[in-house]
Amino acid sequence: MTRADLAEALHRTVGLSRNEALHMVEQILARMSDALAAGENVKITNFGTFLLNDKAERIGRNPKTGVEVPVSARRVVTFRPSQGLRDQVAGSLAP
Structure with missing residues (x-):
């Protein structure tokens, strides 16, 4: 959509x-x-919530070379669906 x-x-x-x-x-x-x-977090009733999460700095690894690389701290947006949305999506798969 x-x-x-x-x-x-x-x-x-x-x-x-x-x-x-x-x-x-x-x-x-x-x-x-x-x-x-x-x-701010954004909550839409009967749909879900967009949450902000702060991720700390960490050491990552290049999968191809195996070299360790620092990954900087960052803020990410995640989506957590409401129970109503989960039920609606799960219901669409029912026979």
Whole structure:
């Protein structure tokens, strides 16, 4: 699914113009990105939570050469789906 797909679904479901729907999708994604960049977690009820995790510096290894290389500390975003989303996805696989 792409931004355009989301905007098209919003256009069909709510009745906004295509430009308004695309603008709304862009604004939502921008707000989510800004919140994550500011260090906030983003929780969407019945969908899931985007969590920030700080990873410490560590020593990694080049798998091809075996040379040890320092991996710098960084912040990563992870997604934790809600129970409702997990149930819906698992239900789609049921016979």
